[in-house]
Amino acid sequence: MLNLELSPEQQEVLYHPARLKVIGGGEGAGKSFLGALTGVVRGISDAHDNSYDEDLLYWVVGADFEDARKELEYIHEWLDELGLVDNAKTSVSTHRDQKCILTTTIGIVFETVSGYDPKKIGREQPQGIIGCEISRWPKEVWDRCYGRLARRYHRGSWGFFSGSFETS
Numbered sequence: 001m002l003n004l005e006l007s008p009e010q011q012e013v014l015y016h017p018a019r020l021k022v023i024g025g026g027e028g029a030g031k032s033f034l035g036a037l038t039g040v041v042r043g044i045s046d047a048h049d050n051s052y053d054e055d056l057l058y059w060v061v062g063a064d065f066e067d068a069r070k071e072l073e074y075i076h077e078w079l080d081e082l083g084l085v086d087n088a089k090t091s092v093s094t095h096r097d098q099k100c101i102l103t104t105t106i107g108i109v110f111e112t113v114s115g116y117d118p119k120k121i122g123r124e125q126p127q128g129i130i131g132c133e134i135s136r137w138p139k140e141v142w143d144r145c146y147g148r149l150a151r152r153y154h155r156g157s158w159g160f161f162s163g164s165f166e167t168s
């Protein structure tokens with residue numbers, strides 16, 4: 001339904017069955033695009049198969065809110081194009097350094113999460129995590145995100161983590 005063209009390499013990553021993916025690439029390589037697309041595809045698939053009858057929570061995590069923003073913008077654009085955004089329950093700030101919550105009409109919630117203070121990464125257990133610019137994350141952010149996914153692993157949790165590993 002979305003008119004998107006994927007390279008063979010992007011298709012290989014998107015359709016690979018691994019539930020935990022760590023992707024590295026240079027500037028402009030399409031990591032944010034692919035991470036966001038993974039979130040939309042997995043979110044809609046999870047909502048369709050939701051046998052737990054619960055809202056499905058997904059985190060878009062950056063070292064700060066700004067690092068998570070590009071992926072959220074893609075997700076918002078595509079879900080809006082599909083007519084799935086619940087605008088009454090969505091809060092996307094015009095300030096790039098603030099938390100955003102995108103809610104859909106089919107029970108999917110995307111939240112940006114800042115790793116600025118790892119101790120504040122919530123006690124919630126998201127169904128999936130899109131990790132943005134992970135080379136900028138302190139190890140504690142990785143540990144907390146990975147730990148959240150591990151708790152739900154039996155319930156199909158997934159993670160897509162990407163970044164440009166310049167010096168990390």
